[in-house]
Amino acid sequence: MTRTLLKKQFREIFRSFFFDPKRNAMRSGGQIAARIVLYAVLMGFLLVNIGVTLSVALLGLAFGGMDWLYFLIIGLVSVLFGAMGSVFSTASSLYLAKDNDLLLSLPIPVGSIIVSRIAGVYLMGLVYSGIIFLPSVFAYCIGVRFSISVVLTWLLWAAGISLLVLDISCLLGFVVAKLMVRLKNRSVLTVIIAVVLIGLYYFLSFNARNVISGLVADGEKVGERISFLRFFGAAPTGDWAACAVFVLAVAAISGLVWLLLRKTFIKIVTLSPGAKKNLRGAADTGRTRTVSGALLVREIRKFTSSAGYMLNCGMGIILMLIGGVAVIITGRDIAAALGPLVSTGMTSLTVMLACAVSLLASMVDITAPSVALEGKTVWILQSLPVPASKVLSAKLACHGLFAGAPALFCSACAAFSVPGLDAADIVSIFVLPLSAVALISTLGLFLGLVNPNLKWTSEIYPIKQSMPVTVCVIAGMLYPVVIMGVFSAFRLLVPAFPAPLYIGIFAAVNFGLSFMFYRLVMTKGARTFSGL
């Protein structure tokens, strides 16, 4: 039974690799291979850039005899990275899956349903935490020492890490699900909870560097005081006793989490979320809007009603607001700190600020999953007298609103708080992020219209695991870095090349590409949407 459910779950997770929803048929062998290769390349890129870099950077600890601290830091970062953003996705895939009722109505043990659900969560956590912990054993065996014991204990440790990620994800998902079914006004309170959780997450992330520095400085003392941390770190070094303690501890935690899920699953699943009174009631029908206004409000409601959507595709909004406030407070310090670097002529404060805001603005990718999120309700828009181009325009407008306004705020904070910028610099700091918003919104929507999967059972699949989102996230992170890098190279050739002109060229390219994607969306894309 469990095997059947697991097959169903994995078939759904990997469906986009093998099935073409547009043609309602299996993909060709070449298409499947291309998708797998693309995914492998993306993961390989993250593995090399994050995992390998971290392992190599920390290897000095192992050289210095603090092997346990090397693996401890790798392990903690793996857990943090693996559980990142899983709060709402776990709640969504475990408790809010559309086919929960169907499965519960069949003679299937509840345990099997839970196992099949958390298998998907486990796989995602494994992939993301594996990016961090996988290179550690290679770096250690090549750079420090190799033994069969190290490899075997590392394998057990890695399995333990992946289970810890699952445990944390499930616990947080449980808390969120409990809150969701109790909320009277889900949309507003979910936003608040999401913001608080995001804030908490970033507080922990920003302090992680201090924690790591502290661990490096006082590792021995910390290891003595918190013995579990030492066992955690020493487990993969060939220390079988530490490994046994670590494995037993993880097994105990996993057992407790399993009991909690097992005991509460049916109760949470069968409580209808938000089945409380909405006080406005019929009054909501009285307000009239234009067609465009109604479609925009629909998009806004969709975005703000889903914590998973906000958390995964709107993180940049919070970061831009926080970044704006932070730059007001520390603007002078930033300018002073970057002064020596800027004085080399290899970079410019204008370019760095414009790229930093663009990076945050690019972390908003609301349009990317928005077409797939129509799911089974796509018939509504298709049967109403609304041109598909208007629907798609509303999606772009929603993205522009949520990403553009905070980008303007963040740009204004940066432009007017950092000293030494002239009018052209200030314009550059506004223009590049806005061009990034235009590009990510149109690119995301364009990609979202390419074979969207409308048959998901949990909205987390289009939000987190779809091709458009993956491409937008990676492109959004890389592009500003590329702009900064190219500028440094450019300055080698033309030392006096003005930064505002350079930014202007890239902004023009961004707007040009955005216009191209916009045209494609409004013509081909609109036809595709009508025929979904």
Next chain:
Amino acid sequence: MLRITELTKRYGDHAAVDSLTLHIARGEVYGFIGHNGAGKTTTLRSVAGIQSFDSGSILVDGTDITKDPIGCKRKMAYIPDNPDLYDFMSGAQYLGFVADIFGLGKEERTERIGRYSEMFGLTKDLGQPVSAYSHGMKQKLAIISAWIHEPGLILMDEPFVGLDPVASHTLKEMMREFCDRGGSIFFSTHVLEVAEKLCDKVAIIRQGKLIRSGTMDEVKGDDSLEDVFLELEAKND
């Protein structure tokens, strides 16, 4: 009001609808019956403009659905067999959204939504999120959303599934009244007794082909519709 001519829709080699021709006049309740997979839903979805077809034509009040889909959709409403509505809206917000799309003014939307939701006993639940609705409540909401903009043609796919007896009765009365005022209804159903009592005309489809159509008397004569349907099914096996 609705003229379907030689409509054909294929999925690969399989013809889901094969050269179907039907004409639904103003004021007619037109029933569409057939076995599972006969092509009823495909036909209704094609007429609603949410599914392309391979050949033939569909005219809604003289307007070709392929040439002016928006114009056609302004004149009609569609209710699918399983109304998946927006979970992220309340019932009231959903009706407000549909009213906005059709440009209904404040007074007329308030009056119509109030009237129809009272008829279906849904008024007190309009403030609830759609995610908390039962299947029947979603069906009622979809029916209200179809009626509030007073279309000329209403397409319904199995509209009675999930409705309680009172709501079923209300819907039948609404359908009759709607057509008596000049509207047209084209709906599919497996409940042959309902079709027999409610419909002015009926069409029977089998494996995508129209096997009989006409007024109720022309189709069934002195027999019951169920007997005729079973006989036709057996004959074509």
